[in-house]
Amino acid sequence: MAKRVVFLGMPGAGKGTQAEKYSASEGIAHISTGAMLRAAVDSGSELGKKVAQIMQEGQLVPDELMVDIIEARTQEDDCQSGYILDGFPRTEQQARSLGEMLEKRSESLSSVVLFELSQDEVRRRLEKRRQEENRADDAADTQDERFRVYEAQTKPLIEYYENSGALVRVDASGTVEEVFSGLVKALEN
Ligand code: AMP
Numbered sequence: 001m002a003k004r005v006v007f008l009g010m011p012g013a014g015k016g017t018q019a020e021k022y023s024a025s026e027g028i029a030h031i032s033t034g035a036m037l038r039a040a041v042d043s044g045s046e047l048g049k050k051v052a053q054i055m056q057e058g059q060l061v062p063d064e065l066m067v068d069i070i071e072a073r074t075q076e077d078d079c080q081s082g083y084i085l086d087g088f089p090r091t092e093q094q095a096r097s098l099g100e101m102l103e104k105r106s107e108s109l110s111s112v113v114l115f116e117l118s119q120d121e122v123r124r125r126l127e128k129r130r131q132e133e134n135r136a137d138d139a140a141d142t143q144d145e146r147f148r149v150y151e152a153q154t155k156p157l158i159e160y161y162e163n164s165g166a167l168v169r170v171d172a173s174g175t176v177e178e179v180f181s182g183l184v185k186a187l188e189n
Contacts, residue, residue, distance in 0.1 A: 007085065025184075033085075038135075070098065
């Protein structure tokens with residue numbers, strides 16, 4: 001059966017790294033909305049022009065736009081055997097739209113993984129990433145905004161998915177390998 005998994009967690013919790021590894025080991029697609037949007041900005045496309053400033057400020061791109069992107073992307077061939085949604089949904093509206101989209105297709109989510117990490121550790125990791133990757137939205141004041149946005153808009157999704165019974169928690173504080181083995185264990189059943 002196709003595996004459709006959502007990765008949830010603060011910016012910097014390691015979702016992207018784990019998604020890359022899990023995607024390779026399971027042979028399912030890795031859909032990072034952040035990476036898709038950054039590619040659009042870099043290419044100078046219409047979408048990129050629309051979202052560049054929003055991203056730079058650490059704000060969220062409008063829900064309808066994100067839902068359209070996900071509706072299209074999840075219908076591509078490489079998603080047939082499943083996919084990881086890394087960075088989507090990020091608001092309750094997005095989560096509801098995702099649920100409706102899947103229902104229309106007679107599909108469902110296999111699991112929602114919450115990567116748990118203290119804010120201090122997340123900040124330490126983001127500082128490291130800022131030095132290594134030079135990502136525009138890793139700048140200190142944008143980072144603060146991204147945390148605020150996470151707390152206000154994305155954190156409520158924990159309860160949302162807890163209520164649906166699909167949520168599994170993974171300790172994200174170890175090394176990449178330790179976190180990955182926790183992830184694999186959590187998604188085994
Ligand atoms: P990320 O790499 O997942 O941290 O995403 C980087 C930025 O892209 C975010 O700070 C948002 O501006 C935008 N973004 C990514 N995914 C979404 C989403 N699902 N909804 C709204 N904005 C998003």
